Amino acid sequence: MSIPITKKKHNFFAGPAILPATVLKQASAAIENFSNMGLSILEISHRSKQFVEVVEEAISLTKELLDLDDNYEVLFLTGGASSQFYMAPMNLLPQDGTVCYINTGTWSDKAIKEAKLFGNVNVLASSKESNYTSIPKDYEVPTDATYIHMTSNNTVFGTQHHSFPETNVPIVCDMSSDIFSRPIDVSKFGLIYCGAQKNMGPAGVTLIIVNKDLLGKSGRPIPTMLDYNTHITKGSMFNTPPTFPIFVSMLTMRWVKENGGVAAMALKNEAKAKLLYDEIDANPMFEGTTHIEDRSLMNVTFKMKNTEKETAFLEACANADCVGLKGHRSVGGFRASIYNAMPIESVQVLVDVMKDFANKNT
Amino acid sequence: MSIPITKKKHNFFAGPAILPATVLKQASAAIENFSNMGLSILEISHRSKQFVEVVEEAISLTKELLDLDDNYEVLFLTGGASSQFYMAPMNLLPQDGTVCYINTGTWSDKAIKEAKLFGNVNVLASSKESNYTSIPKDYEVPTDATYIHMTSNNTVFGTQHHSFPETNVPIVCDMSSDIFSRPIDVSKFGLIYCGAQKNMGPAGVTLIIVNKDLLGKSGRPIPTMLDYNTHITKGSMFNTPPTFPIFVSMLTMRWVKENGGVAAMALKNEAKAKLLYDEIDANPMFEGTTHIEDRSLMNVTFKMKNTEKETAFLEACANADCVGLKGHRSVGGFRASIYNAMPIESVQVLVDVMKDFANKNT
Numbered sequence: 001m002s003i004p005i006t007k008k009k010h011n012f013f014a015g016p017a018i019l020p021a022t023v024l025k026q027a028s029a030a031i032e033n034f035s036n037m038g039l040s041i042l043e044i045s046h047r048s049k050q051f052v053e054v055v056e057e058a059i060s061l062t063k064e065l066l067d068l069d070d071n072y073e074v075l076f077l078t079g080g081a082s083s084q085f086y087m088a089p090m091n092l093l094p095q096d097g098t099v100c101y102i103n104t105g106t107w108s109d110k111a112i113k114e115a116k117l118f119g120n121v122n123v124l125a126s127s128k129e130s131n132y133t134s135i136p137k138d139y140e141v142p143t144d145a146t147y148i149h150m151t152s153n154n155t156v157f158g159t160q161h162h163s164f165p166e167t168n169v170p171i172v173c174d175m176s177s178d179i180f181s182r183p184i185d186v187s188k189f190g191l192i193y194c195g196a197q198k199n200m201g202p203a204g205v206t207l208i209i210v211n212k213d214l215l216g217k218s219g220r221p222i223p224t225m226l227d228y229n230t231h232i233t234k235g236s237m238f239n240t241p242p243t244f245p246i247f248v249s250m251l252t253m254r255w256v257k258e259n260g261g262v263a264a265m266a267l268k269n270e271a272k273a274k275l276l277y278d279e280i281d282a283n284p285m286f287e288g289t290t291h292i293e294d295r296s297l298m299n300v301t302f303k304m305k306n307t308e309k310e311t312a313f314l315e316a317c318a319n320a321d322c323v324g325l326k327g328h329r330s331v332g333g334f335r336a337s338i339y340n341a342m343p344i345e346s347v348q349v350l351v352d353v354m355k356d357f358a359n360k361n362t
Numbered sequence: 363m364s365i366p367i368t369k370k371k372h373n374f375f376a377g378p379a380i381l382p383a384t385v386l387k388q389a390s391a392a393i394e395n396f397s398n399m400g401l402s403i404l405e406i407s408h409r410s411k412q413f414v415e416v417v418e419e420a421i422s423l424t425k426e427l428l429d430l431d432d433n434y435e436v437l438f439l440t441g442g443a444s445s446q447f448y449m450a451p452m453n454l455l456p457q458d459g460t461v462c463y464i465n466t467g468t469w470s471d472k473a474i475k476e477a478k479l480f481g482n483v484n485v486l487a488s489s490k491e492s493n494y495t496s497i498p499k500d501y502e503v504p505t506d507a508t509y510i511h512m513t514s515n516n517t518v519f520g521t522q523h524h525s526f527p528e529t530n531v532p533i534v535c536d537m538s539s540d541i542f543s544r545p546i547d548v549s550k551f552g553l554i555y556c557g558a559q560k561n562m563g564p565a566g567v568t569l570i571i572v573n574k575d576l577l578g579k580s581g582r583p584i585p586t587m588l589d590y591n592t593h594i595t596k597g598s599m600f601n602t603p604p605t606f607p608i609f610v611s612m613l614t615m616r617w618v619k620e621n622g623g624v625a626a627m628a629l630k631n632e633a634k635a636k637l638l639y640d641e642i643d644a645n646p647m648f649e650g651t652t653h654i655e656d657r658s659l660m661n662v663t664f665k666m667k668n669t670e671k672e673t674a675f676l677e678a679c680a681n682a683d684c685v686g687l688k689g690h691r692s693v694g695g696f697r698a699s700i701y702n703a704m705p706i707e708s709v710q711v712l713v714d715v716m717k718d719f720a721n722k723n724t
Contacts, residue, residue: 009400013407016605024393024402031390038371038683040386042564042610045375045686078440078566079587082601086585114585197602202404204440204566204604223448223476225441239444240559242566243378244606248404321400324407 010346013324014155014299014337015177016197023251023341030247041247046240054243055236058250065253065262066186068209075208075228076236076246081176083206084193085111088149088172089118091228092191094219097146100124100169102139105132106156106330107174111149118220124148131331132157134291141167147190147214153178155198156328158301158335159294164188170214178298179207180256181340182266190214198298199339201249204242256340265340272338272347273297279351285309285358289333303333310334313357320353322346372708375686376517376661376699377539378559385613385703392609403609408602416605417598420612427615427624428548430571437570437590438598438608443538446555446568447473450511450534451480453590454553456581459508462486462531464501467494468518468692469536473511480582486510493693494519496653503529509552509576515540517560518690520663520697521656526550532576540660541569542618543702544628552576560660561701563611566604618702627702634700634709635659641713647671647720651695665695672696675719682715684708 011018034041035050044051059074068074079087088111093099097119101112103126115121122145125136132154141148148167151174153160160178164171170190179194186192190211197203210228224230230238256265277295280286280302289301304310310333317325327333338347373380396403397412406413421436430436441449450473455461459481463474465488477483484507487498494516503510510529513536515522522540526533532552541556548554552573559565572590586592592600618627639657642648642664651663666672672695679687689695700709 007400011401011405013405013410015602016405016408018405019402024404027404028390028393031386031393038369039373039685040381042386042389043373043375043378043380046378046565048375078442078604080440080601083587086587090585110586114587117583117585195602197605202606203408203602204607221479223452223479224472225445225448225476239442240377240557240565242440242604242607243559244564245566245604323401 007321010320010322010349011324011342012322012336012338012350014198014328014335015195016203017337017339018341019202019248019252020255020341023248023255026251027248042244046237046243051243054247054250055241058246058253059235061250061253061257062207062209065180065256066184066209068186071211071213072186073210073212073228073232075210075231076241076249077206077208077231078204078242080195080206081107081174081193082110084174084208086114086117087226087228088191088193089115090220090222090226091218092172092214093119093146094217095119098122098142098144100141100145100148102126102136102148102150103128104135104151104154104157104159106154107176108149108151111151111174115149119146127159132159133289135159135161135294139165141165141169143169145169147172149173153296153298155299155337157290157331158296158299159290160296160298162294170211177339180253180262180265181269181298183262196245196249198337201252202245204245205249207249252341268344269297269338269340272342272344273300275344275347275351276300276336276338279354283354283358284362286354289331298337298339300336300338301327301331301333303327307332309361316353316357317350320349322350322353325350369683372682372684372711373686373704374684374698374700374712376560376690376697377557378565379699379701380703381564381610381614382617382703385610385617388613389610404606408599408605413605416609416612417603420608420615421597423612423615423619424569424571427542427618428546428571430548433573433575434548435572435574435590435594437572437593438603438611439568439570439593440566440604442557442568443469443536443555444472446536446570448476448479449588449590450553450555451477452582452584452588453580454534454576455481455508456579457481460484460504460506462503462507462510464488464498464510464512465490466497466513466516466519466521468516469538470511470513473513473536477511481508489521494521495651497521497523497656501527503527503531505531507531509534511535515658515660517661517699519652519693520658520661521652522658522660524656532573539701542615542624542627543631543660545624558607558611560699563614564607566607567611569611614703630706631659631700631702634704634706635662637706637709637713638662638698638700641716645716645720646724648716651693660699660701662698662700663689663693663695665689669694671723678715678719679712682711684712684715687712
């Protein structure tokens with residue numbers, strides 16, 4: 001089958017989201033013939049030498065990119081971050097223990113709901129009253145909490161934790177939308193989890209990074225598949241893993257490494273975000289939707305001062321091959337997701353559309 | 363990237379397993395440009411019109427191929443059949459209810475272990491004493507059981523249920539390795555589940571077919587992501603689904619339909635299995651490992667009368683481009699998995715290798 005020729009779009013989707021062009025080419029090729037086996041990667045045993053090497057490289061790249069020490073185990077599971085909302089407390093929280101939450105909207109809200117099945121929940125701080133346009137900062141973490149849960153980046157509202165609390169209580173963090181986008185001090189974290197489909201790969205695999213010291217203390221029976229220890233013991237191969245999503249995630253991590261690692265990603269991400277936020281702040285037709293100090297470098301949310309022009313602006317974007325810019329229904333306006341794989345050239349195209357639109361409409 | 367030219371292998375892997383060549387070509391093309399969007403299928407929103415159409419077609423094809431009535435809901439989740447070992451009793455079995463199991467080895471064993479967390483487990487019949495070389499038939503299903511659980515085809519031992527018990531108790535069935543391989547009377551089943559990676563698609567998606575009448579009766583709190591009703595209400599889109607595995611499964615179902623549906627698959631599968639079993643029975647060097655009446659049409663297990671020749675035979679297979687034939691470690695010998703997508707021509711190649719090997723070695 002010949003591939004239809006269509007101009008490549010500038011992809012601002014929030015997730016599943018843009019992946020590096022070279023990764024897509026390698027992924028497509030591996031579906032026809034993987035590792036010169038004469039077989040597709042979709043139709044080989046997960047226990048074949050060639051696929052075992054893929055999983056091992058994915059684990060090793062995760063450890064290298066995030067500078068993990070031997071206390072941390074790396075797992076590739078399924079079920080998305082939404083499954084970690086209950087798996088984290090099921091595995092970590094004793095029934096009489098207390099977990100603290102920082103509520104930055106949507107995903108935190110959902111995580112809080114699930115934790116209530118497993119122990120005491122203390123919502124330490126929330127930005128709900130301001131419709132989650134900021135990140136709460138004024139709180140103290142009780143020293144007797146089992147752990148504190150945070151969502152590092154909120155894809156819906158476009159806010160991001162640019163620092164994490166100073167505390168000896170382990171942080172459990174949903175990093176679905178900013179993993180591998182910047183260096184982090186992993187020693188603060190007891191558990192990090194991420195749905196892959198933003199900065200890490202395609203939908204269908206969930207990365208778990210867990211400090212082994214936190215496991216085995218919940219005191220409750222756990223179904224085999226939901227016990228982190230099951231998957232640690234079997235190197236994520238207790239059952240058939242999502243082979244292709246893991247493969248593409250591994251390719252994406254290789255790309256991050258080849259492009260300078262997470263520190264280099266952070267510099268590029270800062271430059272892209274600055275380019276776009278500067279235009280939002282300078283352009284007379286647009287304004288940001290979040291507190292400036294809490295702005296996300298991954299999901300840039302903005303709106304028009306005159307909302308009647310929104311449809312016309314989205315049309316102008318589409319005419320310039322910029323797609324995926326409609327804001328989440330709970331915020332409105334626009335959202336430009338500019339993850340690792342997004343080139344600054346695409347952000348420049350969007351900025352040019354904004355400038356041009358303002359010139360023609362003011 | 364040019365795709366290296368390698369001769370296509372005859373793929374007898376047990377799973378992840380062979381997929382139709384046309385499906386692989388379409389899958390590969392969609393990774394470069396899906397639905398002429400100028401985007402990869404890996405990087406588009408699961409809520410985009412184009413992907414919603416994929417899920418809707420996958421659901422509709424499942425209903426059409428299996429002739430499901432409106433009592434049944436079709437879900438595409440993750441976690442594999444191994445996750446259904448606990449999700450089925452968690453959703454269906456009250457704490458004081460009893461579930462019956464027919465133990466045909468490996469997968470049944472694992473399913474039994476998980477159910478014990480949720481209610482009373484009654485193993486009605488087992489072929490454990492004969493190392494699972496047969497399917498138990500001599501049992502009665504208690505009329506007060508909540509449900510009875512069966513594994514329709516055992517990939518490891520190469521046995522298959524060629525009929526299901528006459529009972530009014532709903533059957534819950536793991537059909538991971540023979541879904542869409544033959545017509546079934548779905549009205550006997552309360553729940554059918556399948557990991558995709560044998561007859562249905564690549565690893566990373568799990569098909570669930572559930573009779574709605576059985577839900578909401580367990581009386582226990584269930585985490586949101588583990589409640590079948592969550593996913594029924596949201597059409598498998600409560601959270602980001604495994605988009606690419608669903609897409610490839612949909613393509614494979616389309617292929618089944620275009621090739622005559624499950625009745626036509628059954629005829630082809632019977633012909634392939636007959637060709638191979640006839641050779642096993644006729645060839646002086648080989649013998650089958652299961653009771654003849656319980657032989658699987660999907661996973662043909664056999665061994666050599668003189669086990670010292672096994673390595674040489676596997677080499678002869680490899681020289682003829684036949685791969686994936688080593689038996690499971692708990693059975694030994696050989697296993698030829700001949701799922702829907704396996705052409706009879708590939709089975710003939712294997713049969714020819716067996717004949718040739720016998721000619722040269724006897």
